[in-house]
Amino acid sequence: MTCTPSPIQATSPGRPLSVAAVPSPVADLQENCRKCRKCVAACRVLDQNGTPGDIARSYDSSPVTVRRLAYSCSLCNLCQQICPYDLAPSEMFLNLRQEAVSLGENHLRPHRRLLNYEWFGSNAIFRHLHLPVDCETIFYPGCALTGARPEETLKLYRLLQTVEPTIGIMLDCCNKPSHDLGRQQFFQKRFSARMQTLAKRNIRRIVTGCPSCLQAFSILPHKFTITTAYSMLAGNVTLNPARFSGLTCSVHDPCSIRFAGTIHADVRSICKALGLKLTEMVHNRENTFCCGEGGGVGFIDRKLSTEWNRKRVIEAEDQLLVTYCAGCTSQLRNHGNVHHLVDLLFADESNDKPIARTVTSLQSWRNRLMVKIRLMAARKKLQ
Ligand code: SF4
Ligand code: SF4
Helix, strand or coil, X not given: CECCCCCCCCCCCCCCXXXXXXXXXXXXXXXXXXXXXXXXXXXXXXXXXXXXXXXXXXXXXXXXXXXXXXXXXXXXCXXXXXXXXXXXXXXXXXXXXXXXXXXXXXXXXXXXXXXXXXXHHCCCCCCEEECCCCCCEEEECCHHHHHHCHHHHHHHHHHHHHHCCCCEEEECCCCHHHHHHCCXXXXXXXXXXXXXXXXXXXXXXXXXXXXXXXXXXXXXXXXXXXXXXXXXXXXXXXXXXXCCCCCEEEEECCXXXXXXXXXXXXXXXXXXXXXXXXXXXXXXXXXXXXXXXXXHHHHCCHHHHHHXXXXXXXXXXXXEXXXXXXXXXXXXXXXXXEEEHHHHHCCCCCCCCCCCCCCCHHHHHHHHHHHHHHHHHHHHHHC
């Protein structure tokens, strides 16, 4: 059985976190927030600090305020979804982060581990680019998926090759951590270099395995078509409808692609094509909750991050929980029954239920290296 047929198409998170779209998000909120408090009721950060309009009017850029406010926001965009006036408080918080970084990066000390992860992961040891002859599309699995699910990453690549035989692969970090922490110049530099590399090689389409990479690729303007591996598969591969028949699941949509309705639908279509019955949580699709990882909040306020996480886990109850972000899968592991979509797609035939898995940081680095070595070996064989 194939999933609901849908042509391969460009998808985008819809309203990305870019500050480029709005000249001054702070001024926008100062002027237009009507203090209706609808967003305040949904978010602890706002509940503790007032309406986005109040914050925009009274914000001072002292290090304490920067840390307490700007870096407490998960950049999850739930407030934007709720706001009747389509205001974007996360744009303000991101803008304030960027302003803080323009004065120096000392305040990012608590995020050092995240930045080291990005820096080390961008190293040539882990990077890899393989472009078959006539390649116009590349698969960009992202560091988190490659590290957490190496075998599944390779299987996903092979499955994508059945849809487009000349698809290539690029292993690299999308630098979204830097973007989210306000390191806009650094992000922009890396982004431009990556896009130039791909443009020179006549690549037209980028297929990501990670929603955060999709978001990172949607922040700045470019001429590529961006989509996810899951949208590329939906309707284009044959799946076994008896594989998980009898099981019911809920889908957790990552907040990084809150507004990407096509992807939400494509993922559900794949779940159904695997025989799963779907039951929706109250906060699904554009109303989804952050898993707790967003915006690097956990590095400065563990309690806030845990609160988002608990909200999601409580709403999911003991239902089998499916997501399509390796970061969310890891962050929600306390749920006990959370699975990445690739766990379902490539589950061992001998198991009638997917098995929840986690990896240590060390295993993740080793896995990334292993994927690169396997890809290089496969290429050598073809030569
Ligand atoms: S983006 Fe998320 S965490 Fe930030 S203010 Fe809005 S709802 Fe709260
Ligand atoms: S929902 Fe919109 S208008 Fe209402 S307080 Fe929040 S930002 Fe202001």
